[in-house]
Amino acid sequence: MPLGDKSYSIVGVLIFLGLFAGLIFLARTAKTLLRSRLLHLTGLNRGTQETVAQIANYALIFFGTIVLLQLAGLDLSSLTIFASVIGVGIGLGLQGIAKEFISGLVLIFERPIQVGDFVNIEGLMGTVERISVRSTEIRTMDAISVIVPNSRFLESEVINWSHQNPVSRLTLPVGVAYGINLHMVREALIQAAKEHSDVLLQPEPQVLFKGFGDNSLDFDLLVWIANPPQQFKIKSDLYFRIEEILRDRSLEIPFPQRDLHIRSGSVPLELSPQLSESLSQLSTSLTKWLEFQSNTNSWHKSNSRIDSKESS
Structure with a gap:
């Protein structure tokens, strides 16, 4: 089998393919050992460990392939132009992948998000499960895994409740009826907050x-929590308890009301000339029809009397 100035036998090609397969196996084994024996001792999060192991795997395959080609006697310098053309074509076709790869490296080394963080990216809310060089896996509140391209984390606004300090504040709007003692409302809301085990006492609830x-006196209950993924459950528990306390203290929660005032009298109505003419014609026609019906009924009654006299 000729290739450039050299020729290779079928056996030689098969040997090369066998060595290449062995290289792939060796690279995967090295990746597994690196991840399980060394990287877990560094204290890096799971996403960073996976990325470092993957980069080592690709690097070993790349340099190992070059060594195998040189051992096979292939002159790599003669393939420079061909490789350049192929590289440009691949580069144009893999721009998206390269973009995600670079974004993944930025996420890994700058670490704006980490595995275990509770984030919200463009309405997608969940916990970061894995960060790789191409994408990030987020597990939503519905236990659904969503694969997000890494570039979205750099191009979009990301809310990270767990970044540096997981303590965050919740705001619960509450409305009560007019005429209620405001201090009693405040005491009831503070009591509901302090009774919940997930609400922090420092900073204090406010x-x-x-x-x-329009229909109520409006309050905001501000509480601090240290477990952002549970914020919706905590809100629900607080609202349940607030309703119970307000009901026990006879503090009314209002519902929307509307007062209607009906004014007597005539309302001037302006009509267009065309509509006025049409209504006038309709009124004339209706009057003529009623007169015709009245005359017809009178004629029938007159005939009925004549017939009754003749029969008698």
Whole structure:
């Protein structure tokens, strides 16, 4: 089998393919050992460990392939132009992959997000399960795994509740009826907050009086939590407890109301000339039809009387 200035036998090609397969196996084994024996001792998170192991795997395959080609006697310098053309074509076709790869490296080394963080990216909310060089896996609140390209984390606004300090604040709007003692409302809301085990006592829960609404006096209950993934459950528990306390203390929660005032009298109505003419014609036709019906009924009654006299 000729290749450039050299020729290779079928046996030689098979040997080369066998060595290449052995190289792939060796690279995968090295990746597994690196991840299980060394990287877990560094304290890096799972995503970083996986990325470092994957890069080592690709590097070993790349350099091992070059060594095998040189051992086979292939002049790599003669393939420079061909490799350049192929490289340009591959580069144009793999721009997206290269973009995700670079984004993955930025995420790994800058670490704006880490495995275990609770994040919200463009409405997608969940826990980061894995960070690789191409994509990031997020497990949503519905236990669904979503694969997100790494570039989205650099190009979009990302809310990371777990970054550096997982403590975050929740705001619970509450409305009560007019005429209720405001201090009693404040005490009830503070009591509900302090009774919940997931609400932090420092910083202390706060109650803010927002103002006078259309149908209610509006308050905000501000509480601090250290477990952002449980924020929706904590809110639900607090609302349940708030309703119980307000009901026990006879503090009314209002519902929207609307007062209608009906004014007597005539309302001037302006009509267009065309509509006025049409209504006038309709009124004339209706009057003529009623007169015709009245005359017809009178004629029938007159005939009935004549017939009755003749029969008698």
